[in-house]
Amino acid sequence: MSAVTSILTPIRLDYTYTAGRATQRFLLGMAEGRILGQRCPQCTKVYVPPRGACPQCGVPTTDEVEVSGKGTVTTFCIVRIPSDVLSVPPPFTCAHVLLDGADLPFFALIQECEFDAVRMGMRVEAVWAPPAELAPTFESIRYFRPLDEPDAAYETYKEHL
Amino acid sequence: MARREVAIVGFAQSASVRRETALNEVEMLMPILGEAKAQAGLRGPEIGFTVSGSCDYLAGQPFAFVSALDAVGAWPPIAESHVEMDGAWALYEAWVKLQTGEADSALVYAFGKSSMGDLPEVLTLQLDPYTAAPLWPDAIALAALQARAYLEKTGRSERDLAAVAVRSRRAAAANPKAQVRTTADVETLLATPYLASPLRAHDCPPISDGCAALVLACGEAVRRSAMPPVWIRGIDHRIEAHALGVRDLAASPSTRLAGEKAGATPGGVDLAELHAPFTHQELILRDALGLGADVDVNPSGGALAANPMMVAGLIRIGEAAARLAAGAGRRALAHATSGPCLQQNLVCVLERD
Numbered sequence: 001m002s003a004v005t006s007i008l009t010p011i012r013l014d015y016t017y018t019a020g021r022a023t024q025r026f027l028l029g030m031a032e033g034r035i036l037g038q039r040c041p042q043c044t045k046v047y048v049p050p051r052g053a054c055p056q057c058g059v060p061t062t063d064e065v066e067v068s069g070k071g072t073v074t075t076f077c078i079v080r081i082p083s084d085v086l087s088v089p090p091p092f093t094c095a096h097v098l099l100d101g102a103d104l105p106f107f108a109l110i111q112e113c114e115f116d117a118v119r120m121g122m123r124v125e126a127v128w129a130p131p132a133e134l135a136p137t138f139e140s141i142r143y144f145r146p147l148d149e150p151d152a153a154y155e156t157y158k159e160h161l
Numbered sequence: 162m163a164r165r166e167v168a169i170v171g172f173a174q175s176a177s178v179r180r181e182t183a184l185n186e187v188e189m190l191m192p193i194l195g196e197a198k199a200q201a202g203l204r205g206p207e208i209g210f211t212v213s214g215s216c217d218y219l220a221g222q223p224f225a226f227v228s229a230l231d232a233v234g235a236w237p238p239i240a241e242s243h244v245e246m247d248g249a250w251a252l253y254e255a256w257v258k259l260q261t262g263e264a265d266s267a268l269v270y271a272f273g274k275s276s277m278g279d280l281p282e283v284l285t286l287q288l289d290p291y292t293a294a295p296l297w298p299d300a301i302a303l304a305a306l307q308a309r310a311y312l313e314k315t316g317r318s319e320r321d322l323a324a325v326a327v328r329s330r331r332a333a334a335a336n337p338k339a340q341v342r343t344t345a346d347v348e349t350l351l352a353t354p355y356l357a358s359p360l361r362a363h364d365c366p367p368i369s370d371g372c373a374a375l376v377l378a379c380g381e382a383v384r385r386s387a388m389p390p391v392w393i394r395g396i397d398h399r400i401e402a403h404a405l406g407v408r409d410l411a412a413s414p415s416t417r418l419a420g421e422k423a424g425a426t427p428g429g430v431d432l433a434e435l436h437a438p439f440t441h442q443e444l445i446l447r448d449a450l451g452l453g454a455d456v457d458v459n460p461s462g463g464a465l466a467a468n469p470m471m472v473a474g475l476i477r478i479g480e481a482a483a484r485l486a487a488g489a490g491r492r493a494l495a496h497a498t499s500g501p502c503l504q505q506n507l508v509c510v511l512e513r514d
Binding site: 007009011013014015016017018019020021022023051052053054055056057058059060 | 181182183184185187188191192194205218220221228230231232233234235236274276277278279282283286290291294295
């Protein structure tokens with residue numbers, strides 16, 4: 001008798017995600033070409049995207065703030081394997097971008113830039129989808145591209161690595 | 162080592178609703194955590210231990226419980242833990258932590274938004290993944306197997322089950338947090354069609370979104386509370402086999418044993434909150450715990466009236482404590498269950514000074 005070494009048991013579950021009030025505001029902002037965050041009333045940190053709470057203080061963030069589409073690369077990597085979820089072919093640059101006025105860096109693609117030119121502290125700006133294609137999704141920001149500005153000093157983003 | 166006396170000093174819960182579409186889990190939890198801490202008279206940084214109960218399968222996201230920590234405020238770093246179980250088991254972990262003397266207070270919370278997925282199918286994944294889950298028996302079908310076994314063994318009837326639902330709904334009518342608050346008589350309920358024979362809709366719990374939080378304290382920390390302390394005099398939990406076929410589904414030996422170990426002597430309590438999502442399960446639990454007609458069972462309406470997954474067990478403990486604190490009795494029993502067909506059971510005995 002031969003041993004059963006594997007069985008196939010297909011499982012599929014579908015979910016309807018609830019963004020929540022705060023993230024919903026952010027996503028609606030994306031559809032308007034705006035980046036909306038929320039400020040903690042205690043520590044004054046600005047979270048983008050907001051989840052409705054300050055994770056450090058554990059209090060609701062109710063104060064909405066619009067932040068700039070310009071920011072600083074805090075850390076990055078060059079990806080050389082294809083991604084199931086990103087539409088860009090490899091190699092491509094992933095980065096954490098700290099937007100001016102925000103206290104939480106967020107994940108972004110960097111394009112219009114040679115790979116060996118990407119660096120920590122590099123100043124970048126958001127490139128938005130054409131107005132007709134703006135939608136309540138992160139993908140309304142197509143990618144970030146370099147700004148012709150001097151690099152940000154390490155001290156300005158070292159708390160956000 | 163002498164046992165430390167642990168008190169429940171704060172409890173808050175959201176209203177249970179069929180579908181919470183506006184708020185995410187963090188937004189649901191924050192006001193509830195704030196309310197429980199305020200009752201306890203403790204600010205976040207003063208709390209020695211934090212522990213939650215939830216299930217990532219409900220959210221459909223790995224590590225959803227870590228995201229929920231945004232609601233707590235985890236900086237400077239806090240001592241924190243999580244159980245992938247009903248919050249009643251998180252409370253048990255907190256109680257053990259307080260016994261070690263490493264903390265004098267603990268925040269316990271639980272959340273569940275069942276509405277995001279197909280709950281009966283999500284619950285199927287609790288089963289043995291090789292021989293049971295691939296057949297996709299859902300939670301209602303499994304409960305119906307248990308109900309049939311119980312009715313056959315005891316000679317009780319579907320009318321007895323309906324009577325449980327009627328009493329539960331009547332009690333829930335006075336509970337603003339409950340979800341099923343429409344009263345009905347036995348005849349009306351028995352005229353409705355089966356969902357899975359012998360169970361009808363009224364024999365089954367609603368699908369609920371909700372959350373709850375509870376604060377425990379020892380020693381000096383107890384005195385800060387605005388709520389009269391309710392003491393945990395005994396707590397124990399027991400588990401039965403995973404495979405449904407090897408269990409006697411018509412009885413709950415794990416509940417009986419947990420009750421004995423927790424000191425829940427028959428006739429010794431004024432009220433009981435039993436986590437019985439199905440009508441027949443309340444009867445099985447009453448049998449296992451020897452609860453007579455003199456005990457006020459599920460004055461909140463119980464899980465038949467509001468059943469946020471991973472939360473409804475913790476709510477039983479909080480409801481029992483809140484009722485004792487309000488003067489509804491001196492001694493109460495609270496029970497929580499987890500797993501299919503009452504697989505795991507926790508019993509705690511609560512007392513007011």
